[in-house]
Amino acid sequence: MPKNYNLFLKGGVGAWDFNADMVNYVLDKHKDSEVHVLIDSLGGYTHVAVSISSLFKLHGNVHVHFVGHNASAATIAAMGAKRITIDEDAAFLVHKCLVPVLEWDYMNADQLDEHIKKLEAVKKDNETIDSCVAGMYARRCKKPKDDLLALMKVGGWLTPEQALEWGFVDEITHYKEDEKPELSEAAISSLSAAGIPLPPSFNKKKGSVMERFFSFLQSSFSTQAPDNDTEGAPKKSPIMAKLTALSALLGATLAMSDDKLILSAEQVDKVNDTLDENKKTIDSLNSSVADKDKEIADLKSSIAEKDKTIADLRKEPAAPTSGVVDTKKDDDPYAPVSEADALAASKAFMEVSM
Numbered sequence: 001m002p003k004n005y006n007l008f009l010k011g012g013v014g015a016w017d018f019n020a021d022m023v024n025y026v027l028d029k030h031k032d033s034e035v036h037v038l039i040d041s042l043g044g045y046t047h048v049a050v051s052i053s054s055l056f057k058l059h060g061n062v063h064v065h066f067v068g069h070n071a072s073a074a075t076i077a078a079m080g081a082k083r084i085t086i087d088e089d090a091a092f093l094v095h096k097c098l099v100p101v102l103e104w105d106y107m108n109a110d111q112l113d114e115h116i117k118k119l120e121a122v123k124k125d126n127e128t129i130d131s132c133v134a135g136m137y138a139r140r141c142k143k144p145k146d147d148l149l150a151l152m153k154v155g156g157w158l159t160p161e162q163a164l165e166w167g168f169v170d171e172i173t174h175y176k177e178d179e180k181p182e183l184s185e186a187a188i189s190s191l192s193a194a195g196i197p198l199p200p201s202f203n204k205k206k207g208s209v210m211e212r213f214f215s216f217l218q219s220s221f222s223t224q225a226p227d228n229d230t231e232g233a234p235k236k237s238p239i240m241a242k243l244t245a246l247s248a249l250l251g252a253t254l255a256m257s258d259d260k261l262i263l264s265a266e267q268v269d270k271v272n273d274t275l276d277e278n279k280k281t282i283d284s285l286n287s288s289v290a291d292k293d294k295e296i297a298d299l300k301s302s303i304a305e306k307d308k309t310i311a312d313l314r315k316e317p318a319a320p321t322s323g324v325v326d327t328k329k330d331d332d333p334y335a336p337v338s339e340a341d342a343l344a345a346s347k348a349f350m351e352v353s354m
Helices: 020-029 046-059 073-080 109-141 145-154 160-166 185-194 209-220 238-250 265-315 339-353
Strands: 007-009 035-039 062-066 069-071 083-087 091-093 171-173 254-257
Touching: 007 020, 020 046, 035 073, 046 062, 046 073, 046 109, 062 073, 069 073, 073 109, 083 160, 091 160, 109 145, 160 171
Parallel strands: 007 035, 035 062, 062 083, 069 091, 083 171
Antiparallel strands: none
16 A cells, blocks of 8 residues: 555545546646545535546546545545445445435425426436436446446445445555544534535543534434424524525525526526625615714714813812802892982972972
8 A cells, every 4th residue: 555645536526636637637637657646525516527437448447546525526536447346444435316305485386396306416416327327337337227226326425344345445444554544524514514424433522512513413304203402493504594584585486406406597686686785785874874973973972061161160160159249239229228219319400399
């Protein structure tokens, strides 16, 4: 077993680090020698996996070694290799292809009939893909295709021993450099998005938050009726929640095929119009918030000025009242007058009357 591989395929099948162009480039550089490929992937796009399998077959001298948890398209990609080995701590999963189907609409009998026809077409496409993949597995395992279809229908994880017994791999290895796989949070998220069950053995801390998170995801993939959480709401996959929201926005039923979601021009326009309206609403709210912020700032400034005036008044108290003189006392019409003033006033009155 070589310590250095010519090719590492560890990401999602179809991603930048696990694609047919990269595989073709490496194989072309080693046309006349054995190519050692390490695979550690939870799967991805079926059509990319089939292309990679064909490239391995055309090269004719490829050795694939599985480590970690490998599922779906990752297993398909290896089928064209001349030799396949698997580490003693790895895991292997095959299953029928998955297609998310969303329903969010009110339908009458005619519309339901049309919807059923669309789903039947998607089902037929899935069955065709399943048949092709089962044929690839059957040729590798040297078993009837129907047996592989039955295994894919069950869709459970296989131990290295089971993978060897079926014929998916040629040898179980015990290399020191192959570390025991650990299921990371990113891997859990990938499994959840793809609708793949968790491996039967994975490292977790008993009673931890991560353990409860793992239990939540495992219950989502159970073949039994879904459990309810503490509030009674059914658990849903994150990707399904997002696609359900899109269905609600469009007011239509959506279905995905081969991991692709196709929208009509009308639906795309509706999404764009909704995004534009949401942007206008957000801009309007931002403008309103800015106006309120200015109003609040002005009020704070006014309060600050009043606080300053109050502070100034507290620093300079008013003059004592003992020093105040009533200057209007002599203007009181009812104030008492002297005897001389009274006689003078009477004399003046008599002179005017005569």
